[in-house]
Amino acid sequence: MPNLYRLHRAALCAAVFGIAAVSTASAEEIIIGAATAQTGVLAPYDQPALAGLRMALDELNAKGGLGGKYTVKLMIKDTRSDTAQTATVAQELIDAGAKIMITPCDADPSISAGQLTQPLGIPTLTLCGSAPVLTGAVGDVMFGTYPADNVQATAVADFAVSEGKKKVFLLTSPDTTYTANLPEYFGKVFEKKGGAIVGRGTFTMGQPDFSAEITNIKGLADKPDLIMTAAYEPDFPAFIQQLRGAGVTIPVYGADAIGTPTIKALGKLVDGVVYTAAGYAEPGSKLEAFNAAFAKYAGHAPESTYEVNGYEIGLILDQAVKTAGSDDPKAIRDAIANLKDFEGITGKITYAGTNRMPLRPVALMRYEGGEQKHVETLIPAAADVPAP
Amino acid sequence: MIAQQIINAVSLGGVYALLALGLAIVFSIVGLINFAHGELMTLSGYALLASLVLGFPFPVAVLVAVTCGALAAVAMERIAFRPMRGASVTSLLLTSFAVSSLLKVIFQNGISARPQAVAMPSWMTGAFSFGDFTIGVGPSISILVSALALIALELFLRRSVTGTAMRAAAEDFDVVRLMGIPASRIIATAFLLSGLLAGLAAMLWVAQRASVDPLMGFTPVLKAFIAAVVGGLGSLPGAVAGGFLLGIIEVLLQATLPGAIAPYRDAIVLSGVIAVLLLRPQGLIPAVRVQRS
Numbered sequence: 001m002p003n004l005y006r007l008h009r010a011a012l013c014a015a016v017f018g019i020a021a022v023s024t025a026s027a028e029e030i031i032i033g034a035a036t037a038q039t040g041v042l043a044p045y046d047q048p049a050l051a052g053l054r055m056a057l058d059e060l061n062a063k064g065g066l067g068g069k070y071t072v073k074l075m076i077k078d079t080r081s082d083t084a085q086t087a088t089v090a091q092e093l094i095d096a097g098a099k100i101m102i103t104p105c106d107a108d109p110s111i112s113a114g115q116l117t118q119p120l121g122i123p124t125l126t127l128c129g130s131a132p133v134l135t136g137a138v139g140d141v142m143f144g145t146y147p148a149d150n151v152q153a154t155a156v157a158d159f160a161v162s163e164g165k166k167k168v169f170l171l172t173s174p175d176t177t178y179t180a181n182l183p184e185y186f187g188k189v190f191e192k193k194g195g196a197i198v199g200r201g202t203f204t205m206g207q208p209d210f211s212a213e214i215t216n217i218k219g220l221a222d223k224p225d226l227i228m229t230a231a232y233e234p235d236f237p238a239f240i241q242q243l244r245g246a247g248v249t250i251p252v253y254g255a256d257a258i259g260t261p262t263i264k265a266l267g268k269l270v271d272g273v274v275y276t277a278a279g280y281a282e283p284g285s286k287l288e289a290f291n292a293a294f295a296k297y298a299g300h301a302p303e304s305t306y307e308v309n310g311y312e313i314g315l316i317l318d319q320a321v322k323t324a325g326s327d328d329p330k331a332i333r334d335a336i337a338n339l340k341d342f343e344g345i346t347g348k349i350t351y352a353g354t355n356r357m358p359l360r361p362v363a364l365m366r367y368e369g370g371e372q373k374h375v376e377t378l379i380p381a382a383a384d385v386p387a388p
Numbered sequence: 389m390i391a392q393q394i395i396n397a398v399s400l401g402g403v404y405a406l407l408a409l410g411l412a413i414v415f416s417i418v419g420l421i422n423f424a425h426g427e428l429m430t431l432s433g434y435a436l437l438a439s440l441v442l443g444f445p446f447p448v449a450v451l452v453a454v455t456c457g458a459l460a461a462v463a464m465e466r467i468a469f470r471p472m473r474g475a476s477v478t479s480l481l482l483t484s485f486a487v488s489s490l491l492k493v494i495f496q497n498g499i500s501a502r503p504q505a506v507a508m509p510s511w512m513t514g515a516f517s518f519g520d521f522t523i524g525v526g527p528s529i530s531i532l533v534s535a536l537a538l539i540a541l542e543l544f545l546r547r548s549v550t551g552t553a554m555r556a557a558a559e560d561f562d563v564v565r566l567m568g569i570p571a572s573r574i575i576a577t578a579f580l581l582s583g584l585l586a587g588l589a590a591m592l593w594v595a596q597r598a599s600v601d602p603l604m605g606f607t608p609v610l611k612a613f614i615a616a617v618v619g620g621l622g623s624l625p626g627a628v629a630g631g632f633l634l635g636i637i638e639v640l641l642q643a644t645l646p647g648a649i650a651p652y653r654d655a656i657v658l659s660g661v662i663a664v665l666l667l668r669p670q671g672l673i674p675a676v677r678v679q680r681s
Contacts, residue, residue, distance in 0.1 A: 039493060041603060043501030174651040202650045206607045208403070208596055211396035211527065212642035219389045233503040234599050241508070241598040245524040247515040265505035266598055269513070303502075 030070040030327045032057070032317070033077070033093025034102040035113050036127060040081025044233065044260070045105035045306060049127035050076070052307035053102065055297045056314020067321035079109055087112040094120065099329045100317060105306070107131035107177045114138030123320075123333040125313055128306050130256065131177040132388035135356040141333055145313050148357040149178060149230075150388060152255045152276040153185035154380040155362040159274065160190065160226060160253065167198045169217055169250075171229035171239070175205040182230035182255050188386040190228075198222040205235055210242045217248060224250055232257035240269055259365060259372070261303050270367040278305040279346030280363040280374040286345045305346070305363075312344040347377075355388075392523070393643045399527035401635025402534025403592050405628045407612030408619060409541065410585035412627035416558035416675060417578045418473075420480040421613065421621075424464060426605020427491040428583050432457035432590035433600035434499060437506050446509050454587035461583025462576055469579075470572075488605070495602035503601035506594055530592045537588050538628060541581065545624070550577055558622065558675070618664050620671025629672050 034053070037046040057072045065071040075096055077089035086109035090101060094116060101117045103110040105128040117124045118139040125143045126134065132148040147155075160168070170187050173179040187197050199220050201213045217227070227250055231239055236258050243252070253274040263270055281287040290308050295301045302308065317332070319342060324331035340352040347361040359382075364375040407425070414422050435456035439449035468487045472480055512529065515522045545551035550573075557564045557574045565571050593608060594600055611634060619630025637660060641653050649656075664672070 039496050039501065043496060044503070047501060200647050202647065204651075204654055206603075208593055208607065209396070209400045209639070211400070211524075212393060212639045215389060215392045215396060216643060218392075234597055234601050234604065237503070237505065237598040238596055241513055242524070242526070242596060245513045245515055245526050247517070247522045247524075260502065262503045262505045262599055265507070267507060268510075269598065 028065070028070050028327075029073055030066060030100070030321070031073045031075055031093075031096060031098045032100045032102060033075050033090065033096065033098030035077055035079050035086050035090040035093055035104070035109075036102060037081040037104050037109075038076075038078040040079075042079075042081040042104050042106055042109070045257070046127055048303050049105060049306040049310035049313075050102075051298055052294065052302075052310025053127070053313050054310075055294060055307075056311045056318075058297075060314060060318050066318050066327075067325070070321060070327050079104055081109075083109045083112050086110075087116060090116050094122065098122065099327055100332065101125070102127060102313070103129070105129050107134040107137070110134055110142070111137050114142045117141055121330045121333060123329055123336055125316075125336075127313070128256075128309055130357075131181065132355070132357050133177060133181075136388065140337070140356070142356060143336055143351065144357040145316070146256065146278055146309055146358075147276065147360055147362045148388075149182040149255070150185040150385050151357075151359075151380055152362055153182050154189045154385045155276055155364060155378055156228070156253050156255065156274065157186045157189035157193065157195075158378065158380060158384070159364050159375065160186075160228075161193045161195060165195065165225040167196050167222060167224045167226075169199045169201065169220070169224040169227045170197060171201045171203065171213070171227055171231065173203050173205050173231065173235070178255075178257070179205065179230045179232075183228045185386050186228045186253075189384055192384075198224050203231065203235060203239070205231075207235070208238060210239045211246070214239075214243050214246050214248065217243075217250070218246065226250060227252045228254070230255050230257065233260065233262050236263060237266055237269075240266065240273070244269055256305070259304050264367065264370065264372060267370045271369065273367045274375065275365055275367075277363045277365050278309050278360065280365065280377060282374070290345045308345050312346065312349065315344060316342065316349065393639060395523055395527055395531070396643075397636040397639035398632070399530040399534075399635075400639055401632035402531050403589055403608075403631075404611050404615050404635045405631030406534055406537055406585050406589040406592075407608050408615035408627035408631040409538070409624060410582040410589070411609075411612050411616045412619075412622060412624050413554075413578050413585070414582045415616070416622040416624065417554065417561065418469070418480070418575055419477055420469065420484060421616075422464075422469075422582070423481070423484040423609055423613075424468075424487040424491060424605075425582065425586055425612065426607075426609030427488050427495075428457050428461050428464070428586035428605070429590035429593060429608060430491070430495060430600065430602065430605040431460050432587040433506070433594045433604060434495070434504075436591065436594060437504055437600055440506065450591055453591060454584060457587025457590060458580050458583035461579040461586065464583075465576060465579040470575075473575075488609075492602055492605075499602065501602060503599040503604075505599050508595050508598060512595060526595055529595070533588060533592060537585065541585075541624075544581075550574075554578060614658070614661055618661055618671060620674040622675035623671065623673050626671050626673035626675065633672070 037043045079086040090113035101124040103113045103126045110126040110129045128146040130146045130149045132150050135142045170183040256276045258275045259277045279287045320332045320335035323335035342349045350359040363377045432453045436453035439452045515524045553569050615630035615634045616627045619626030
């Protein structure tokens with residue numbers, strides 16, 4: 001009776017696997033998939049943010065997991081900073097059972113992962129991607145976590161106006177949503193508040209040479225009071241070095257991507273550069289305590305505010321699972337979308353009533369004598385923020 | 389303004405010429421386009437950073453960095469390319485891609501994915517004025533270094549025995565070997581020179597960018613490849629001409645294109661490259677190839 005024997009064995013196998021499947025499910029474990037860059041151009045941004053998230057999840061697991069109930073298993077796969085690879089690893093994570101997805105600090109790969117999670121209703125959070133078009137491009141499962149580009153730009157523009165600046169030169173790069181749009185948002189707010197755009201220039205990311213652009217800036221008949229750009233590493237150091245090298249002393253303002261140890265290490269070269277951050281560690285603040293705890297956890301101090309942003313993602317997820325009372329992706333998504341005045345480390349975070357880019361304070365910082373000095377922290381008026 | 393843009397163009401062109409020449413020297417002798425040439429630059433950049441961090445004076449740090457680039461090129465040949473000697477062009481090309489990827493990952497995971505700031509001495513980032521216009525010290529040094537390196541290389545190739553042997557090897561390697569000149573020495577020298585040029589180019593590149601990062605080698609090697617192809621693959625004067633031409637076109641387009649078209653700069657440059665190759669398929673100054681009967 002070989003056939004019957006085979007059937008019997010198959011049934012036995014099925015039973016064993018069935019039991020195995022049931023036993024994993026009953027362990028109240030929730031898989032968070034992290035399709036993030038460990039290598040490539042985004043790695044300097046994804047790695048710190050992921051370190052912060054990992055710290056939060058470790059702490060939560062020690063207290064019983066998300067919502068005190070669901071132990072988190074964080075599955076991390078490298079996207080190599082490549083948009084296509086991001087989709088591939090996101091699919092692998094979904095197949096492995098991820099119920100929450102974490103995506104890189106940039107809009108393009110986050111959108112490619114979002115295309116896969118949207119039809120399945122899996123809540124998807126970008127680590128520090130800040131393009132406000134991101135959430136609209138994917139749909140209702142996609143959430144930003146960092147202050148959006150248009151919010152950051154409004155904060156910088158408000159500040160520039162308050163300083164009495166009248167004329168701006170916008171330096172953009174069409175290569176990413178961030179570098180292309182953020183200065184333009186700034187321009188919109190600046191013009192609305194009485195400023196003028198006296199010139200525009202573009203650059204290719206990764207190019208070594210800004211001399212032609214800089215010569216153009218020097219040749220402007222109408223001299224700008226400031227240059228606004230969203231260029232980041234390695235373009236920003238190259239630009240500022242060559243700008244100052246050419247004898248141009250016009251102040252340069254930027255956004256969150258230049259709040260890094262590398263830019264800080266440029267010292268005198270970046271004196272007076274204004275940029276934005278998700279928070280500022282005032283003495284006695286929660287952020288200062290976090291920074292100390294992170295240093296203990298990771299063995300080195302946080303490089304930027306991306307660490308605390310990653311940590312806050314962990315807290316948001318914990319709150320969302322608590323509110324949802326289940327590990328159902330749709331319930332978690334709804335809970336995040338309705339989050340209001342959630343007390344994070346850097347301040348209150350609100351998703352309710354937004355297009356899933358959070359409302360949260362923006363800290364304005366300035367480099368001075370090789371130090372990062374806090375200028376002010378503000379939440380720009382919603383009416384001032386240009387539409388994405 | 390025009391004079392200033394010309395200086396910008398020549399300075400960028402000089403760096404491209406150094407890079408293209410590094411590729412061309414190796415290609416003319418072993419038939420290998422070494423795409424890991426950019427990683428030699430990265431390595432030199434990190435060596436500069438390390439020397440500065442260790443507190444070496446600036447000139448010493450530059451010397452260490454350039455030497456590191458040259459030695460790394462020789463080591464690369466010994467470890468990765470010598471076992472592949474005689475292999476097809478495709479295999480060699482793939483090997484160079486593999487070396488390049490491997491080094492990038494090592495830099496990223498071994499050092500840091502984040503660019504590291506390199507503080508150049510303040511006199512290098514300054515500028516001096518000539519009546520109407522100012523010239524940066526950086527671009528001037530860049531022009532000077534490129535010119536000196538090109539002259540030194542030319543002298544070496546024309547006046548020294550090894551140089552003569554290398555020029556002969558570029559024309560017909562087999563005959564040179566029949567004359568009793570050791571192939572390994574010629575090839576090692578070619579790599580040494582290419583590493584030296586990569587090291588020098590890296591110094592100029594880093595001086596402009598004020599930082600080194602694991603991926604910094606990609607753009608320059610691409611530009612050098614384009615320059616070498618336009619100039620005539622394997623031709624040394626061609627590489628120099630191609631480098632300057634590319635630098636000049638890039639700067640002039642960036643300077644003159646209206647804002648709306650400026651983002652298409654690279655596309656326009658590459659279309660120009662295609663046009664040049666349609667008119668002169670062998671490049672501007674083709675490599676000399678001896679016809680054997």
